[in-house]
Amino acid sequence: MSKLINCVNLLEAQSASIQGLRVEWCEREGNPIPSRDEDTDKPEAWCYMRLEHLEA
Structure with missing residues (x-):
């Protein structure tokens, strides 16, 4: 669980x-x-995340 929390924080940052x-x-x-x-x-x-990006 701690690895997932670290990963989520890293992705957000x-x-x-x-x-x-x-x-x-x-x-x-x-x-x-x-x-x-x-x-x-x-x-x-597991954790759901939302990523908003511009099309390249």
Whole structure:
């Protein structure tokens, strides 16, 4: 879960630096949610994010 939170924070902070995209803004749409993989029963987490960019 902490890795996902770090990733979300990094994407929000550095989205303007993504090469090949002209990012207007990036934000998460909700809090990260812990889960378990149905096939392997390993812990996982997910989070929806919205990325607004201009077409190149």
